[in-house]
Amino acid sequence: MKRKSRESMGTLQQITVCITICAMVSPCSTFSLTNCTISSSQKDIKTQPKVLCYKMNFFTIPRVPNNTWILDISFNSFAQIQIEDLNILLNLQYLNVSNNKISKIQDGAFGSLFNLTDLNLASNRLNAVSNGMLRGLTNLLVLRLDRNYISVIKESAFSTLHSLQVLNLSKNHLRHIDDVKPVLASLYLEELYIGSNYFNVFNSSELSTKPLSLKRLDLSNNRFAAFQLTNNIFPTLNHLDLSYCGHNGTMAWNVTEKSYLASVKTLYFMDVNMSIQTADNVLQSFNNTLNKIRLNGNVRLNKTSLLLSVCSPMLRVLRLIATKIKHLTNHMFDPCSELSELDLGGNEISNLSQSMFRGFKQLKKLQLQINKLTRVTNSFQILTSLEFIDLSRNHIHKLSCNDFANLTQVKTLYLYSNKISSIRSCLFKDLKSLEVLRLGTNNLLKIDDVFSNGPYFLKELQLSYNKLSLIKSHTFGNLPQLNNLSLEDNQISEIEGYAFGGLENLTSLFLSSNKITGKTLTTHPNVFSGMPNLQNLDLFANSISFAYDKLKYPLFKDLKNLRELSLYSQRRGIGQLPSNLLEGLSSLQMFYIGNTNLNQLNPNLFNFTPQLWFLDLSKNALREDDAIPPELFHPIPNLTKLIISRTQLRSLNFLLGANLNKLSTLRASGNEIDSVNETLIKSLPRLAVLDLQNNTFTCDCNNAFFIDWAKKNESTQVYYLSRYTCSYPRTLRGTSLAEFNTDSCTFNWDYICFVCSSILVILTLLLSFIWNFLRYQVVYTYYLFLAFLYDSRRNQSGQTFQYDAFISYNTLDEAWVMEELIPKLEGEQGWRLCLHHRDFEPGRPIIDNIVDGIYSSRKTICLITRNYLKSNWCSSEVQVASFRLFDEQKDVLILVFLEDIPTHQLSPYHRLRKLVKKRTYIRWPKPGEDNKIFWQKLKMALETKDSHKSENCIL
Known part of the structure; x- marks a missing residue:
């Protein structure tokens, strides 16, 4: 077991x-x-x-x-x-x-x-x-x-958690430092964040008695009444955050050996709530080993005392942000002479002088953003090692030629968000290494010759959010290394030819949110010439429009390497896109033309852009069925992403002939599309993302395939399918498209096969029954129907009789007919007889000849013998004749028995037996009897012409 x-x-x-x-x-x-x-x-x-x-x-x-x-x-x-x-x-x-x-x-x-x-x-x-x-x-x-x-x-x-390296437990309800002890089971823990808890005391012995692998420890925002470090548990600690610590200005600080914090290189000591003496004790504990310190927000502490405590030959980065410093004294930073980075942002400094910075020997980065400076006044002249200066968000309104004298090493200069209205070209005479210049959000009105003297190595120039209205020819010609030029959010309405001439290395040009019009771009030819390596051109949110289907001078003909072009959101609508608008853009990959009030696209628009893979046509008025012709996409077979959201589209059928075999993303939300069929889906074999939110779908069988496909396919994700709702019919409006039951739209082949096979079995049984038991009745009905049709046609046409009598007989009795009947009736009495071997039309169906023969004769004479009873054709003749008898209610049928046939032998032939019972008949005399009476009676029967309704007309 x-x-x-x-x-x-x-x-x-x-x-x-x-x-x-x-x-x-x-x-x-x-x-x-x-x-x-x-x-x-x-x-x-x-x-x-x-x-x-x-x-x-x-x-x-x-x-x-x-x-x-x-x-x-x-x-x-x-x-x-x-x-x-x-x-x-x-x-x-x-x-x-x-x-x-x-x-x-x-x-x-x-x-x-x-x-x-x-x-x-x-x-x-x-x-x-x-x-x-x-x-x-x-x-x-x-x-x-x-x-x-x-x-x-x-x-x-x-x-x-043997591999854990980073753990964040900040902003919880931990109250005792030994609550954290279990996390130290992760032996490789390097970063521990336990700030903003409720610790009142930090005692290293309660945390651990063994050295930890921590490199970063965040104890910020805890109300420590005491901090005790009595053993070396942080031998590898590199970063310590004590910001916002302390309570009511008191905290007992006890670090028994300064070497316990010797490995700490970065200290965050922002806005601490402790006394000056305690703060001094804390800073003295680091044994002059700090490389970087943040003293932000320490408004209550004496700055001079702080600097004396913290500055050492090892300190390289000092941040004093938002400490409400108003004045920088001449010897304030003497203890920090070895600094390479000084951040004084967010203070209230209004004046600068050279003497303030004379103690710095190797300062490379100086940040004075968000202060109250109005002038620069050559304050940095002695800081010859400076590489980065941030003077942004001050109140500087004027710059002189000597403000940046001797700063030959400066690579980055931020002057944005000031009140500068003009700049002279001499400002940059010493900024020979400048690579990044940001002058945005000022009051600049013109820059005609500002850059006539360089800086020659400038790579990034930001002039956005100014009041520039004109860009003259070769304005930036002396900036040959420029890669990025930002001129957005100005008032530019005129751009001269070769305005950007000489910018051989420019890759990005931003001209969005200006007053550029179609006239701006067409008045001066070669507006965009001189930038052979431009890759990104942004003309977003201008007033560009075109009145003609074709441009005389293509705007972008010289931009052979342009990869991204944005004409998105033109304020007055772009009107129409000229067929040669994109001529020359053989490398274009991304084109934004949304929100421009387009209502028609020229099918030849992309003939010049074979590399295009991204197209944004959103927020246009492409409602008409021919607004997007399929031929538009034929020159761009590499298109992989198409955005046509909110374009008033009623159908995606234009994609059927577009041959977009590489399209992987299609976004068409916010349109009036009511259905998506199987053919459309199959025309996009590589579709990976489909977004059709906020369309007017119909909940009917037209969308049955799309619903099932969206739920079950494993190659295309339909974004937020559950959010698609029905717009039609009204009874289902607002319900989820995904919940529409598609079973009613699907043929149940099993059920259909069952029904068909059942019907087939029933029909087989029925036909078998009819063949065995009602075969003659069916045949009789068929002949009656043919006779009825013939009689109807004859009555309508008023047809007259061609023959006096139709002779119905078996071919085995033909000798009697030829030797007795014909000589007597035709030869002696002169009757016209219809005989099948003589008068039937060759090639016609027999039954048609029978019907025509009977209805073309006044009478039908049936010569009944045993052979006659065995003949199918004779039976048909009797049936047609009897139908005529009952239909016309006239004496049109003459029965002649050539043989003596007992009544019981007539039983199988119910039609003939019924006639014999109701009608008299003529019998051929037996051998030896006189036949004159027979011929006399037959003559009398043939001579009867009135509509006699008695069935016993021949005695």
């Missing part, structure tokens, strides 16, 4: 392993997620999908592909995480569940996520970390638990 039990257990384990392996290699069957999107490159979209489900108001964790690599389900309403929620995501490496309402995580909920390296549980409602909550996360590197209500961490909660 034990052996069987073990075998069963082994089998169960094998099954479990198989299921696990299948879960690893088998992706989710559906590719279009309910309310999530898959954001990955085309290469990784199936093997390593990145699934985004944030801000969806989910209450439970959604089902996502099993092979998901990155999952973001933040900003939802989850209250808990169960084992079954994530246990199939074995490939998951990044999980963001922040900003939910999670108060409970079941032990082992992350147990199967052994590949997870980054877990974000911030901004939830967790109040404890249990022993099993993080079980199985053996490869986790980064864990965020900040902004929760955690007050308890169980002793072995972190025992399985």
Whole structure:
């Protein structure tokens, strides 16, 4: 029994392993997620999908592909995480569940996520970390638990997190430093953030008695009454944050050996709530080893005392942001002479002088942003090693030629957000190394000759948010190394030819939000000449429009290397796009032409742009069926992304003939599309992303294929399918398109086959029954019908009789007919007889000849013998004649028995037997009897012409 039990257990384990392996290699069957999107490159979209489900108001964790690599389900309403929620995501490496309402995580909920390296549980409602909550996360590197209500961490909660390097527990409810002790079970922990808790005392002995591997420790915003470091537990600590620490200006600081903090190179000491003496004690504890310190916001502390305490030959970076410094004294920074970076931003400094900075020998970066400076006045002349100057967001209104004298090493100069109205070219005479110049958000009216003397090595120039109206020819000609030029948000309305001439290395030109019109670009030819390497041209939000279908001088003919062009959002509408607008742009890859009030696109527009792969036509008026001709896309077979959102489109049928075999992304939201058919989908074989939100779909069978395809296909994700609603019919308006039942639109072939086979069986049985029991009745009915048709036609045409009598006989009795009947009736009495061997029309169907013969004769004479009774054709003749008898109610049928046939022998021939019972007949005399009476009676029968209704007309 034990052996069987073990075998069963082994089998169960094998099954479990198989299921696990299948879960690893088998992706989710559906590719279009309910309310999530898959954001990955085309290469990784199936093997390593990145699934985004944030801000969806989910209450439970959604089902996502099993092979998901990155999952973001933040900003939802989850209250808990169960084992079954994530246990199939074995490939998951990044999980963001922040900003939910999670108060409970079941032990082992992350147990199967052994590949997870980054877990974000911030901004939830967790109040404890249990022993099993993080079980199985053996490869986790980064864990965020900040902004929760955690007050308890169980002793072995972190025992399985052997690889953890970064842990954030800030903004929780931890009260004692030994509450953090369990996290130190992660032996490789390098960064620990425990700021903004409720620690009152920091005692190193309570945290650990052994050296830790921490390199970064954040203790900020804790109300420490005492800080005691009595053993060297931080031998590798590099970064320490003590910002906002202390309480009521008091804190006992006790570091028994300065060497305990000797490894700290960066100290954040911002806005501390402690006395000057305590602050001095803290700073003295670092034994002059600090390389970088932030003293931001320490308004209550004496700056001179702080600097004396902190500055040392080792200090390289000092930040004194927002400390309300108003005046810089001449010797203020003497202790900090070795600084390479000084940040004085956000203060109230209004005046500068050279003497303020004379102590600095190797200062490279000086930041004076957000102060009250009005002039520069050559204050930096002695700082010959400066490479970066930030004077942005001050009140500087004037610059003189000597303001930056001797600053030959400066590479970056920020002067944006001031009140500068003019600049002279001499300003840059010494800025020979300048590479980045930002002059945006000033009051510059013109820049005609500002750059006539360089700076020659300038690579980035920002002149946005000024009041420039004219760009003259070769304005930037002396900036040959310029790569990036920003002129957006000015008032530029005129650009002369070769205005950008000489910019051989320019790659990006931004002219958005100006007053550029079509006239601006066409008045002066060669507006965009002189920039052979330009790759990005932005003309967004201007007033460009065209009145002609073709330009006399193509605007962009010299921009052979341009890759991205934006004409998006022209204020007055662009009117129409000339057919040769893009002539010369043989390298163009991305074209933005949305929100320009376009209503028609010229089919030849892209004849000059064979490399185009991105096209944005959104927010236009392309309502008409021929607004986007399919031929438009033929010259751009590499198009992979097409945006046609909010263009009033009623159909996507223009794509059928577009040959877009490489299109992978189609965004057509906010239109009036009511259906998507199978042919359209099949015309886009590489479609990976389809966005059709906010369209006017019809909930009928026209969309049955699209609905089923969107739910089940594994190659194209339909963005937010569950949000698609029905607009028609009215009874279904507002309901979900995805919930429309398509079963009624699908033929049930099994049921149809059952019905068809049942009908076939019934018909077979019925036909068999008729053939065996009603065969003669059916044939008789058929002949009656033919006779009826013939009689109707004859009555309508008023046809007269061609013959006196139609002779119905069997060919075996033909001798009697030829020897007796014909000589007597035709030869002696002169009757016209219709005989089938003589008068039937060759080639016609026999039945047609019979019907014509009977209805073309006044009488029908049936010569009845035993041979006659056996003949099918004779039977047909009797049937047609009897139908005529009953139809016309006249004496048109004469029965002649050539043989004596007993009545019982007539029983199988019900039609003839019925006639014999109701009518008298003529009998051929027996041998030896006189036949004169026979011929006399036959003559009398033939001579009867009136409509006699008695059936016993011949006696």
